Amino acid sequence: MxxxxxxxxxxxxxxxxxxxxxxxxxxxxxxxxxxxxxxxxxxxxxxxxxxxxxxxxxxxxxxxxxxxxxxMKPADLKQENAELKAKISELEAKNLSTDESLISLYEMMMGV
Incomplete structure (x- = not known):
């Protein structure tokens, strides 16, 4: 308290x-x-x-x-927003990389 x-x-x-x-x-x-x-x-x-x-x-x-x-200062919303946007971009890039890897693996398995 x-x-x-x-x-x-x-x-x-x-x-x-x-x-x-x-x-x-x-x-x-x-x-x-x-x-x-x-x-x-x-x-x-x-x-x-x-x-x-x-x-x-x-x-x-x-x-x-x-x-x-x-x-006990209030949150810096501009800073938090910038950090969240950077994290989203990072996750999107990882997701794209995972998708490309899955496609390559599928093509290898199918002999494409």
């Missing part, structure tokens, strides 16, 4: 949101399987933790260092 922890300049926790599932972060917008938050102001972290955090507590530097936001 992930926790989104928003905190102020003195590291005082303003809010905690429990998050499950796949999480993506784009600037001040956070999206996950069951919801999203847009327009987050100030500092926030997303950590993987079962520990209890509540508003008013202080978040320590060691907890802030565990922030996972940088690993």
């Amino acid at each position: 992930y926790k989104l922890i928003q905190y102020n300049d003195s590291n005082k926790i303003l809010q905690v949101v429990d998050i499950e599932g796949v999480v993506t972060v784009q600037g001040d917008y956070v999206e996950w399987s069951q919801g999203s938050i847009d327009g987050l102001k100030g500092s926030f972290i997303i950590i993987e933790s079962e520990d209890e955090f509540k508003a008013g507590d202080t978040v320590g530097d060691s907890t802030i260092a565990k922030d996972l936001k940088g690993t």
Whole structure:
């Protein structure tokens, strides 16, 4: 389970949101399987933790260092599309090669 922890300049926790599932972060917008938050102001972290955090507590530097936001970027769809097209081309070429081999084998067997 992930926790989104928003905190102020003195590291005082303003809010905690429990998050499950796949999480993506784009600037001040956070999206996950069951919801999203847009327009987050100030500092926030997303950590993987079962520990209890509540508003008013202080978040320590060691907890802030565990922030996972940088690993939760949305997928680059243009890059994924290019990779998929390359894979399709590769598979089509293999399929054509297999077809040609089968035809050659058939011709050999039939004495053509």
